[in-house]
Amino acid sequence: MTWKEEYKNKLKTFKEAADLIKSNDRVVFEHAAGEPKSLVDAIVANKDAYENVEIVHMVPMGDAKYCDEDMSKHFRHNSLFVGSSTKKAVSEARADFTPTFFYQVPRLFRESLPVDVAIVQVSKPDEHGYVSLGVSVDYTKAACQLAKTVIAQVNKYMPRTLGESFLHVSEIDCFVECDEPIYELPNPKIGEIEREIGKYCASLINDGDTLQLGIGAIPDAVLSFLTEKKDLGIHSEMFSDGVVDLYNKGVINNKKKTTNKGKMVAAFLMGTRKLYDFVDDNPEVIMMPVDYVNNPVVIMQEDNIVSINSCIQVDLMGQVVSESIGETQISGVGGQVDFVRGASMAKNGRSIIAMPSTVKGKFSKIVPVIDEKAAVTTSRCDVDYIVTEYGIAHLRGKTLRERSKALIAIAHPDFRDELIKEHNKKFKDDFSL
Numbered sequence: 001m002t003w004k005e006e007y008k009n010k011l012k013t014f015k016e017a018a019d020l021i022k023s024n025d026r027v028v029f030e031h032a033a034g035e036p037k038s039l040v041d042a043i044v045a046n047k048d049a050y051e052n053v054e055i056v057h058m059v060p061m062g063d064a065k066y067c068d069e070d071m072s073k074h075f076r077h078n079s080l081f082v083g084s085s086t087k088k089a090v091s092e093a094r095a096d097f098t099p100t101f102f103y104q105v106p107r108l109f110r111e112s113l114p115v116d117v118a119i120v121q122v123s124k125p126d127e128h129g130y131v132s133l134g135v136s137v138d139y140t141k142a143a144c145q146l147a148k149t150v151i152a153q154v155n156k157y158m159p160r161t162l163g164e165s166f167l168h169v170s171e172i173d174c175f176v177e178c179d180e181p182i183y184e185l186p187n188p189k190i191g192e193i194e195r196e197i198g199k200y201c202a203s204l205i206n207d208g209d210t211l212q213l214g215i216g217a218i219p220d221a222v223l224s225f226l227t228e229k230k231d232l233g234i235h236s237e238m239f240s241d242g243v244v245d246l247y248n249k250g251v252i253n254n255k256k257k258t259t260n261k262g263k264m265v266a267a268f269l270m271g272t273r274k275l276y277d278f279v280d281d282n283p284e285v286i287m288m289p290v291d292y293v294n295n296p297v298v299i300m301q302e303d304n305i306v307s308i309n310s311c312i313q314v315d316l317m318g319q320v321v322s323e324s325i326g327e328t329q330i331s332g333v334g335g336q337v338d339f340v341r342g343a344s345m346a347k348n349g350r351s352i353i354a355m356p357s358t359v360k361g362k363f364s365k366i367v368p369v370i371d372e373k374a375a376v377t378t379s380r381c382d383v384d385y386i387v388t389e390y391g392i393a394h395l396r397g398k399t400l401r402e403r404s405k406a407l408i409a410i411a412h413p414d415f416r417d418e419l420i421k422e423h424n425k426k427f428k429d430d431f432s433l
């Protein structure tokens with residue numbers, strides 16, 4: 001049988017595809033911009049066919065209807081990274097959260113969370129019968145290789161990314177065809193505070209460095225201050241439109257990278273159509289599984305790697321809370337610790353946690369003690385640089401007393417007196433600024 005005949009035989013309606021899921025199955029969804037909208041909707045619409053289906057994924061982009069209260073008989077969500085549409089269900093204990101480093105998710109699927117069904121979105125098959133997982137290879141490829149059943153939505157809008165992104169038609173059990181624009185992440189608004197933070201972060205980046213950047217206004221602000229740099233590279237869990245602009249200006253060329261010279265490496269992509277068109281069939285972008293991209297042992301081989309991520313709170317010891325507000329889980333560990341640790345082991349590696357000094361001017365994000373029941377994401381032994389719009393605190397190798405002083409110096413001036421009081425009480429000091 002040719003791959004074309006095989007593809008035709010496996011082509012089903014949405015209802016037929018959704019019927020392949022059985023009660024009590026564990027179903028893994030491709031996430032972020034790769035989440036297959038219509039296929040997910042079809043599974044929700046087919047709810048009466050099943051009970052107790054466990055839905056596992058990281059970043060949700062859709063409305064996550066399977067988390068609604070009236071769905072509890074049919075679905076239970078197990079979140080590896082909470083998003084706006086899943087936060088309420090997790091906080092009300094109608095859904096679960098599994099803490100994990102991103103690079104270990106494929107291992108979880110191998111050892112702790114065996115996958116019954118993988119739900120993915122792919123590009124059209126090429127002439128050899130291969131489809132590309134496009135914007136999300138990260139844990140999606142492992143889920144496909146480990147699942148008993150793989151169901152793929154084939155979508156002409158999914159870019160055909162290169163790297164380890166391919167599956168052959170023979171490796172997929174069922175196809176549904178639906179061309180619809182994939183999820184986009186609009187460019188964030190960069191305000192004055194983000195610009196100041198971006199300027200300080202950019203001062204820590206040298207010509208020839210390789211970057212990891214998270215999502216949001218701060219990474220984008222950092223990129224906007226790098227236009228005068230030379231020979232930058234990308235080895236990042238994900239990247240967005242800002243990287244395309246710097247590539248087009250010739251600032252990012254990946255020439256000085258130690259690993260994958262000449263190539264940008266990522267596990268997933270989130271941005272606008274501009275990004276998706278840029279990566280389509282682009283041999284300079286290689287999409288790889290997350291147990292490669294985010295593995296600290298791989299990251300440490302990249303000399304001069306700089307990771308830039310954000311957080312919710314930092315205490316005066318340098319403990320970083322990045323995923324919960326008190327007890328309420330609002331995101332996940334993601335790749336933050338993977339890159340903080342990888343960068344800390346790399347030759348001339350640096351990790352930056354950058355954040356505004358306050359939450360909308362109301363509370364300080366630098367605090368004497370983290371909120372009760374909050375989870376520490378990056379430990380005080382792993383932390384390196386903290387940046388706010390008031391400057392840079394370099395914490396690695398510093399005593400608790402020195403850390404506390406350095407952090408107070410970059411706190412918002414309205415909260416410094418309070419922090420100084422706590423510092424002087426704790427360290428029997430008479431520190432002032």
Ligand code: COA
Nearest residue numbers: 214215216309310311312313322331332333334335336359
């Ligand atoms: N106390 C109370 N609320 C706080 C807070 C604090 N100290 N810090 C932030 N918040 C609130 C904000 O007000 C905002 O609320 P809103 O949604 O109601 O406006 C919300 O938390 C998110 O904060 P914001 O600053 O808008 O978030 P962001 O989009 O810049 O993301 C993180 C910041 C920390 C949530 C995000 O970077 C993250 O999830 N990091 C962990 C994972 C990671 O680093 N992965 C690697 C890169 S992909």
